[in-house]
Amino acid sequence: MIPEFKLYLPESVEEACKLRSELGPAAEIVAGGTDVYVKMHKGEHRPKFIIDIKNIPELKDIKGDEKTGLDIGSMVTHHEVETSDVVLKHYPVLFEGVNTIGSLQIRNRGTLGGNICTAAPSADGIGPLLVLNAICVVQGLKGMRTIPLEDFFSGPKQTVLKKDDVLVRILVPPVTGENGSAYYKYGRRKAMEIALMGITVYVEVNADGKSCSDARLALATSAPIPIRAKMTEAYLKGKDLSDPVVLKAAGKLVLEEAKPRSSWRSSAEFRRNLLRNLVPKIIHRAYRNVSSGVGYAE
Ligand SMILES: Cc1cc2nc3c(=O)[nH]c(=O)nc-3n(C[C@H](O)[C@H](O)[C@H](O)COP(=O)(O)OP(=O)(O)OC[C@H]3O[C@@H](n4cnc5c(N)ncnc54)[C@H](O)[C@@H]3O)c2cc1C
The missing domain is CATH 3.30.390.50 (CO dehydrogenase flavoprotein, C-terminal domain)
Structure with missing residues (x-):
């Protein structure tokens, strides 16, 4: 059984950052929940507060093309990535990586942002993004900043995100040649x-x-x-x-x-x-x- 928690459903990134900062380490962001809820179910993790970011519309779209590069909201699911025409045509390696994740059910819920923030050494979405020189756009209380994906991981299953940060977008530069x-x-x-x-x-x-x-x-x-x-x-x-x-x-x-x-x-x-x-x-x-x-x- 999943332990009890208090649920917050922010409607903007600013609100999510504020909640994260106010609630402190007892709070956990949830995107698709395929990592967080599984760990809670196993009793490995007991956050008191869940900040579910599914109601933030600006995190849910894929923009761009082969000329501009990709601009992917952190809440975009693996299935949305693997069925994107521009990904299939111009960034096939991202399709390949994401397509191997779990099952269709997991790919329907799990998000690219969640895959990155879990920071598992085995994550299938991260390698393709690393070779594509992806950049993370992060928002905190002090504003927005970018971090190359290569510098995003600080240790096993750890990231450089600060306590008020939310990963908002993943930028993939255009491929050339x-x-x-x-x-x-x-x-x-x-x-x-x-x-x-x-x-x-x-x-x-x-x-x-x-x-x-x-x-x-x-x-x-x-x-x-x-x-x-x-x-x-x-x-x-x-x-x-x-x-x-x-x-x-x-x-x-x-x-x-x-x-x-x-x-x-x-x-x-x-x-x-x-x-x-x-x-x-x-x-x-x-x-x-x-x-x-x-x-x-x-
Ligand atoms: C049965 C099963 C099979 C799986 N198979 C695979 C596999 O083959 N390959 C693979 O790579 N993974 C696999 N996974 C792991 C998982 O599905 C993926 O890592 C998925 O991408 C996690 O995304 P999520 O949106 O569900 O993350 P969540 O569980 O919602 O969150 C994961 C972590 O990231 C943080 N987080 C999420 N979004 C943000 C954000 N925007 N800003 C800041 N922090 C954030 C959360 O606080 C949490 O710590 C599997 C999981 C299950 C249950």
Whole structure:
């Protein structure tokens, strides 16, 4: 059973920030509730006050296109993301990541903002947003500010949000050049599985169609927080992405910056083996998707 709590339903972001600040640490924001209510049900979490932000209209829309970039309200659900035409056409890697989350029921309730704020190292929505250089727009009592998603996580399941902050929007800059991307979630079964490993790759290639002009690689469940593998990215720039020697070297190099740990799901050693073997494959898949124009085609 869910423990008793007092419910607040603010109708504006300002009101939500004020409530957060006044009610203090005993209050919890709820977006879709797929993390918060599950933890409460298990008895792992007992907030006295719930600030449910579902009645704030300005958090619920996806705006933008391939030229302006995306501007996604934090309350947009995973299902709204995965069925957005502009996401499918121009940001397929975001479709890919979000499409692997839970079940349709979970994706119908769970929000992109909730996925980011849960800050789980395994979150499937975060890697795609990291390689797309997403920016978080945060509002607090003192006003609005932006935080690159890369700087949003301060520790396992922790964010840099202050006690009066609400994540309001997620900005995704336009993608440029000849690009391809891919997300791969490794789990023991296909459905309703938390990622044992999540690998997201975004690459751009030069006019020769082979050499890499930009590479971005994000790893889930490979460190205490979701990370970008900057050393491996730097190594890939200028390299021929069809060369197996380059791909193998990337799989070796990534182990120098990933810090997977052992958990009841898997040992650190198994995760390191996954990285060594899967990173080359997913880079190659992203590279092949440059010409196919999609991020999810195999
Ligand atoms: C059966 C099941 C399967 C799942 N499978 C997956 C999976 O495959 N992959 C995956 O990544 N996740 C999975 N999840 C976890 C969860 O569904 C996602 O993380 C989801 O995106 C959380 O979003 P939410 O809106 O429900 O968050 P909530 O539960 O409402 O909130 C989560 C946290 O974020 C905070 N928060 C939410 N919105 C804001 C905001 N705008 N500003 C500030 N703080 C905010 C809340 O205070 C809370 O701490 C699963 C969960 C369940 C129950």
